[in-house]
Amino acid sequence: MPSAALERAKFLVWLAAIVAASWLSDAAWLAAGLGLVLLAAGRAVFRLTRRALLATLAFTGTVSLTYAAWFWWQQDALPLDWLVTVNLRVLLMALLTFLFIERTNLFLALGFSRRLSFLLVLAVSQSLALRRTLDEFRQGLDSRALVRVGLRDRYRAAARAAGWLFDRALANAHESARAMQSRGMFR
């Protein structure tokens, strides 16, 4: 059974590491940090790396490509230093966070603050409910697929699920905030 003090210490270490990663601008230090986190991940290293890459790919890919194209247009060269630094930083922060979430009991770690605990409950309950619904969307498509569904239909189904989940998350967040306000929070 993890102790509250230990979990809180992990939270502080994670927070310090995130702040440090956001300050570092030397790619070598960021790479060293990434190496340390990969080592700390142990047997979960491939799973967590895959998850971190998937979570950050859309953002880093879009930003990197856009900036690289703009830089090439302006200076006829690629901003390699910038690309390496930014992508290393984003990956390091994502991996740090996934490792922290996997290895820490967040409820114990944030137990020192009533408000943070409430926010955590809100976030976890929302994400669990949304994950269940996402599973249902996947099953909904699967149950109607007589043959392997093509990319176009997969994109349509994913877009519909994303739109529905976004609407529902927004509505749920409003409802939860109102419910918590009615019970004396956020005043």
Added chain:
Amino acid sequence: MIEVAGLHHDYGGQPSLVDIAFTLAPGEKVVLLGSNGCGKSTLLKILDGLIAAKSGRVDYDGQAVSPSTLKQPDWRRRFRREVALLFQNPDVMLFNPSVYDEIAFGPRQMELDDVDARVRHWAGLVGVTEFLDRPPFTLSGGEKQRVALAALLALEPRLLLLDEPAAALDPRATGWLVDFLADLPVTLLVTTHNLGLAPELGQRALVLGEDHRLLHDGDIEPFLADTERLIAANLAHVHRHRHGGLEHRHWHGHDWQ
């Protein structure tokens, strides 16, 4: 048609279905009763091959049903055409740009010649012809339910699994659904926790208890008349009645939405 034996399932160690066994014969109309959280939806998803049960067996026409067996293209094609599941939340099934495309989705996968005729036939029967050009997400809950039903029926399945189909319907639409299902020439397994509706949907009941075991498999009327068993299944409730100055308590079957 369907044979279930020794079925067990759990979510993270929490039992969801315990030692479930029953058979469904072609043409039967069966109601799956149980209180919230007793495993009705999970059972339907296992029967539809969407979830792999932790243990036990589900056979459809003598062939095993599971996510792994459904990887065989010919078997999948046949099973998915003949067995259709209507989810409790129809939103999770609807993703096409228009109601027409939604109903045509199955027949197009089968590369059928009469896609347009099928779409118009089933849209007319479930009463959604006026919405054919609209995106499904702009419809109300009850309308989406009808569109999802038409999308399934366009493939003319042999077995229809319906998860709380009346949950999003108003009383008029519920009446329509009961009549529509009664006339439909398919094998039917419908879940509900609405006891008022249950005998209208089928003469045989499968009842899941709060311990996730099959509490009853047989005629529905004797079960509904057995207060002790209704209480055991958490399908009856007790509350105070006030009549003028008099007050008393007694059990009721759970027949509200």
